[in-house]
Amino acid sequence: MQIKKNLMLVCLALFVAASASAQTFKYVGADKCKICHNKPATGEQYAKWQKDLHSQAMKSLSSQASLDYAKKNGIADPAKEAKCLKCHSTFDAVAANLRGGITQAEGVSCESCHGAGSAYKSPVIMKSKEQSLKNGLILPTKEICLQCHNKENPFHKEFNFETFSAKIAHPNPAAK
Numbered sequence: 363m364q365i366k367k368n369l370m371l372v373c374l375a376l377f378v379a380a381s382a383s384a385q386t387f388k389y390v391g392a393d394k395c396k397i398c399h400n401k402p403a404t405g406e407q408y409a410k411w412q413k414d415l416h417s418q419a420m421k422s423l424s425s426q427a428s429l430d431y432a433k434k435n436g437i438a439d440p441a442k443e444a445k446c447l448k449c450h451s452t453f454d455a456v457a458a459n460l461r462g463g464i465t466q467a468e469g470v471s472c473e474s475c476h477g478a479g480s481a482y483k484s485p486v487i488m489k490s491k492e493q494s495l496k497n498g499l500i501l502p503t504k505e506i507c508l509q510c511h512n513k514e515n516p517f518h519k520e521f522n523f524e525t526f527s528a529k530i531a532h533p534n535p536a537a538k
């Protein structure tokens with residue numbers, strides 16, 4: 363009886379997973395967001411991200427600290443190592459069939475925090491918050507950050523959502 367019930371739960375889980383992937387959004391890359399989100403009057407989010415460490419995350423995988431860590435841990439090249447790339451590159455964190463324009467060099471890109479943009483990036487959708495959220499936009503909370511800011515990272519620092527958010531803040535001064 364218990365086995366049967368478990369089997370049913372597994373089937374249900376598979377069904378839910380299959381239907382969720384039926385409407386898949388693709389990762390378009392930061393250059394697409396830049397078209398509309400680089401104006402000083404609305405917060406120049408792209409320029410701010412370019413200055414924060416997320417956009418530089420691929421460079422860290424070639425730094426001396428990375429090379430030293432790699433040598434000690436039998437990693438040939440951290441910049442090609444899946445174990446490091448999964449947090450340092452949005453491109454590598456997502457399935458190959460979901461990559462639509464995003465590049466590895468972007469490091470931790472907009473869409474790691476805001477969700478894949480293929481459906482919400484169009485002007486008609488974007489101007490409505492409700493429509494954007496229905497089409498894959500995420501307004502990130504702490505849980506999103508903790509996907510990467512955790513002890514699996516060999517260089518982990520204690521994560522504080524308030525202070526860390528303040529460091530990467532890119533608000534729109536024109537928003538109500």
Ligand code: HEC
Pocket residue numbers: 390391392394395396397398399404472473476478479480482483484485488489491494500501534
């Ligand atoms: C065609 C223009 C356009 C593109 C492309 C675009 N956006 Fe937007 N986005 C807007 C507009 C317009 C708003 C409404 C607020 C504003 O003026 O900034 C908005 C709002 C947002 C918001 C705030 C939602 C809210 O209500 O709090 C986020 C987050 C966002 N965009 C992220 C992105 C990301 C990430 C990308 C790239 C994948 C992107 N946008 C691409 C035009 C665009």
Ligand code: HEC
Pocket residue numbers: 415416418419420421422423448449450452455470474475502503504506507508509510511519523525526527528529530
């Ligand atoms: C996809 C993985 C990922 C997500 C999601 C993510 N980060 Fe990061 N974050 C990184 C990586 C990787 C670095 C290090 C970049 C580097 O220096 O190479 C970093 C660095 C930072 C830094 C700089 C830390 C320092 O030492 O100065 C801050 C601040 C930060 N993240 C805040 C956040 C916040 C806030 C969120 C959630 C809203 C978030 N991050 C979500 C991967 C992520």
Ligand code: HEC
Pocket residue numbers: 422423425427428431432437440443445446447448449450509510511512513514515516517518519520
């Ligand atoms: C679980 C996600 C995750 C994994 C896996 C990960 N990193 Fe990171 N890495 C981060 C985050 C987040 C930061 C920013 C530091 C922080 O706030 O914890 C970071 C920071 C760094 C830094 C900058 C350290 C500093 O303080 O200047 C280097 C170098 C680095 N990582 C190399 C690597 C290497 C090499 C690997 C693979 C062996 C790796 N990372 C795997 C998430 C990760």
Ligand code: HEC
Pocket residue numbers: 392395396399405407408409411416470471472473474475476501502503527530532533534535537
């Ligand atoms: C590390 C995570 C992270 C990355 C990377 C990131 N954002 Fe954000 N973004 C946030 C958080 C957190 C907020 C605040 C959400 C809220 O207010 O609920 C935000 C807010 C925004 C807003 C709304 C601003 C407002 O005040 O209405 C826009 C627009 C936006 N981001 C665009 C972008 C674009 C474009 C990129 C890439 C160039 C980007 N973000 C990269 C985490 C991120």
